Amino acid sequence: MKIIKAPKAASDAWKRQRCIKKTDDLGQNGCGAVLALEESDVIVMLYYGTHFPHNYAGFKCPVCGKYGAVNGIPDPIWQRVYKAKKRSQVFDGFDDRRG
Numbered sequence: 169m170k171i172i173k174a175p176k177a178a179s180d181a182w183k184r185q186r187c188i189k190k191t192d193d194l195g196q197n198g199c200g201a202v203l204a205l206e207e208s209d210v211i212v213m214l215y216y217g218t219h220f221p222h223n224y225a226g227f228k229c230p231v232c233g234k235y236g237a238v239n240g241i242p243d244p245i246w247q248r249v250y251k252a253k254k255r256s257q258v259f260d261g262f263d264d265r266r267g
């Protein structure tokens with residue numbers, strides 16, 4: 169079967185990411201590199217919300233070594249990455265838990 173037009177979720181647009189400042193809270197300024205990611209580059213990031221820990225797709229910039237979020241990653245890819253790499257998740261430094 170040929171796919172005439174893939175749905176948006178199957179888009180490869182997520183593979184193009186820029187190393188940018190992640191959050192004001194962390195003050196982590198990326199270097200601005202534009203990167204072409206593959207699924208194998210995606211890692212599981214972790215932060216703590218007020219009540220629960222949260223995960224998101226991230227990458228480590230090969231230029232400056234800072235972490236960034238992978239915006240727009242299709243859910244099936246994220247689910248695969250999460251299953252494969254959740255044990256090696258990387259804490260991004262944000263912790264909003266109340267002590």
Ligand SMILES: [Zn+2]
Pocket residue numbers: 187198199200201229230231232233234
């Ligand atoms: Zn960078």
